[in-house]
Amino acid sequence: MPVSPKKLAKRDKTPLIKRTDAAKLYKLKPADLDTLLPAKILDNFYGGQTKKYNTGDVERLAAQLKNDPSSSAALSRPACTTKKKGGTIMKTQAMQDYQLTAADMGSIKPRQVKENPHGDTEFMYVYNLVDVKELAKTVHGGAAASSSQSQKTSPRKSPGNSKRSPRKAIQILCRGFI
Numbered sequence: 251m252p253v254s255p256k257k258l259a260k261r262d263k264t265p266l267i268k269r270t271d272a273a274k275l276y277k278l279k280p281a282d283l284d285t286l287l288p289a290k291i292l293d294n295f296y297g298g299q300t301k302k303y304n305t306g307d308v309e310r311l312a313a314q315l316k317n318d319p320s321s322s323a324a325l326s327r328p329a330c331t332t333k334k335k336g337g338t339i340m341k342t343q344a345m346q347d348y349q350l351t352a353a354d355m356g357s358i359k360p361r362q363v364k365e366n367p368h369g370d371t372e373f374m375y376v377y378n379l380v381d382v383k384e385l386a387k388t389v390h391g392g393a394a395a396s397s398s399q400s401q402k403t404s405p406r407k408s409p410g411n412s413k414r415s416p417r418k419a420i421q422i423l424c425r426g427f428i
Contacts, residue, residue, distance in 0.1 A: 259287035264306035276312040332359040339382055341375040348386035358385050
């Protein structure tokens with residue numbers, strides 16, 4: 251879990267090393283470096299921050315990961331992301347609206363992964379709406395049966411208000427495509 255940028259590590263007698271240099275030189279993942287407290291944080295010219303670590307801390311982390319690769323924080327990080335394609339939807343909302351399970355959602359890549367602002371240990375997953383709709387079609391049996399004229403003219407209900415059968419979810423999915 252990333253550390254708070256307000257806390258800094260105590261300087262030791264080893265020189266400071268920039269985050270990017272530490273990652274390249276010691277072959278560390280950014281997620282692993284996030285487990286260390288930086289010794290110094292500087293604002294850079296482009297509006298971001300440059301983090302510098304104690305070289306001794308980085309060397310100890312590299313040695314620990316060499317001895318026990320399973321302790322890497324990179325293994326607990328979420329899957330890599332995909333390119334943007336239109337609208338977005340949160341994982342929990344997609345699971346409710348399209349009656350998908352967490353296992354179903356795991357088969358597609360998220361568009362963005364963020365830390366949860368509610369303080370939970372879980373990450374927030376943001377998916378492309380197009381990808382979620384395609385997944386729902388495959389999970390619930392492909393294309394929906396032809397909609398009757400009465401279904402097309404009936405007012406559309408809010409997606410999360412009631413439980414629906416998979417067939418109903420497909421009909422809702424396909425309204426925009428028919």
